[in-house]
Amino acid sequence: MTGLKRPFAEMAGTGRYIPAKVLSNADLEKIVDTTDQWIMERTGIRERHIASEGETIACMGEIACRQVLEATGVSVEEVDGLVVGTASPDRLLPSQACDLQKTLGAVNAAAFDVSAACTSFVYGVSVAEGMIAGGTAKNVLVVGAERLSTITDYNDRGTCILFGDGVGATLVRASSDGKRGILSTYLKSDGRLGDLLYRQSGGANEPPSEKMAKERSYFLRMAGREVFKHAVRSMADACDQALTRAGLTSDQVDLLIPHQANIRIIEATAKHAGMPMDRVYVNIEKYGNTSSASIPIALDECVRSGRVGPGAVVLMVGFGGGFTWGSTVVRW
Ligand code: ACO
Numbered sequence: 123m124t125g126l127k128r129p130f131a132e133m134a135g136t137g138r139y140i141p142a143k144v145l146s147n148a149d150l151e152k153i154v155d156t157t158d159q160w161i162m163e164r165t166g167i168r169e170r171h172i173a174s175e176g177e178t179i180a181c182m183g184e185i186a187c188r189q190v191l192e193a194t195g196v197s198v199e200e201v202d203g204l205v206v207g208t209a210s211p212d213r214l215l216p217s218q219a220c221d222l223q224k225t226l227g228a229v230n231a232a233a234f235d236v237s238a239a240c241t242s243f244v245y246g247v248s249v250a251e252g253m254i255a256g257g258t259a260k261n262v263l264v265v266g267a268e269r270l271s272t273i274t275d276y277n278d279r280g281t282c283i284l285f286g287d288g289v290g291a292t293l294v295r296a297s298s299d300g301k302r303g304i305l306s307t308y309l310k311s312d313g314r315l316g317d318l319l320y321r322q323s324g325g326a327n328e329p330p331s332e333k334m335a336k337e338r339s340y341f342l343r344m345a346g347r348e349v350f351k352h353a354v355r356s357m358a359d360a361c362d363q364a365l366t367r368a369g370l371t372s373d374q375v376d377l378l379i380p381h382q383a384n385i386r387i388i389e390a391t392a393k394h395a396g397m398p399m400d401r402v403y404v405n406i407e408k409y410g411n412t413s414s415a416s417i418p419i420a421l422d423e424c425v426r427s428g429r430v431g432p433g434a435v436v437l438m439v440g441f442g443g444g445f446t447w448g449s450t451v452v453r454w
Contacts, residue, residue, distance in 0.1 A: 129300070129302065135194035136291065137292075137422055138289060138415075138423070139185040140419070141182070142171070153276055156279045166406045171287055173269045179267045180218070186265065187228075189291070191293075201263055203231055203253050203263065205246040205250055209237070210268050240442025241440040241448045243264065243265075243415070247264050251294060253294075260295060262294045264418075267288075267289040270286065271286070277338065278343075292422075305369075306364050307449070308363035308450070310448060316443070318443075324340045350384065356445065358394040360440070375395075377435075377437070378395060378401060379424065381439065381441060430454050432454060434453070435453050
């Protein structure tokens with residue numbers, strides 16, 4: 123919490139990029155022992171989009187960011203902060219943000235990544251808000267970008283049914299009228315739960331090796347049932363905390379945009395928050411879980427369709443590996 127009077131920063135403009143290629147449940151039935159019915163009942167996912175060769179995060183991110191700049195009238199030269207949340211960067215060094223900076227031509231930006239798995243976008247917004255408040259930057263692009271298909275094991279039916287690729291983005295800048303903007307943020311993590319969702323190899327402790335390739339330990343692993351339980355708990359905590367900090371109750375919220383991980387987690391979160399499902403945005407059927415991209419993709423859909431318009435109060439809530447969770451309340 124800062125001593126500054128909120129809102130001092132706002133989200134302005136949105137953008138997204140979804141790869142054209144679709145991986146449907148029917149496609150997955152041919153790859154692993156599963157059924158469309160099981161996936162729909164347990165997750166709410168019907169299909170997800172998968173990046174093709176050449177659809178790098180830098181390329182997808184550039185398109186999403188250009189949409190944000192077009193919507194806000196901010197030039198690429200005016201961007202002085204570029205924060206990318208991702209768990210699946212194009213390469214490990216330099217940061218994804220620096221590679222995107224180059225593709226976008228955001229030559230005046232301080233570019234860096236935020237790593238909080240599916241909560242990365244919410245973390246990124248909070249970091250950007252701090253940059254605005256501290257006078258470090260004026261126009262910060264915050265991007266959630268994933269190519270999870272590259273770290274998903276398509277031999278593992280417990281995970282491969284869930285994940286998809288895509289990018290969403292927004293701009294964080296000083297509040298234009300002192301009324302619209304970020305009303306609260308809440309960030310939390312618990313590293314003791316790290317082994318519930320992790321990638322074992324490929325990092326400095328277990329560098330790439332033949333063993334890694336043989337054991338497929340480069341891919342994401344997840345204890346689904348345990349993640350599910352913690353997700354429900356942490357999403358509930360994140361809703362409560364963001365609302366308390368904003369001094370609002372859920373009936374004052376126009377729309378809940380939860381991280382799109384599983385329809386059952388979303389429904390449990392909505393129930394806890396006392397939000398009827400007609401005030402909860404759900405697009406998991408089309409995209410699956412796109413990790414850090416899921417909230418900004420959903421936000422972009424809502425803004426472009428008019429579901430979120432001027433003055434709307436939006437609660438965004440995320441959770442992910444780490445374990446991390448967090449939330450923000452925004453008056454659009
Ligand atoms: N198709 C058919 N059967 C399956 C499949 C599948 N794709 N996957 C698992 N099963 C079977 C299991 O083997 C098990 O069979 P058994 O009872 O004979 O042992 C049965 O279905 C039930 O398995 P559970 O794992 O208990 O199934 P659950 O209802 O928990 O659903 C799921 C699994 C969908 C993964 C769920 O646990 C979930 O969504 N967890 C949260 C995942 C999540 O949100 N992850 C994202 C975190 S965000 C991030 O940081 C990336």
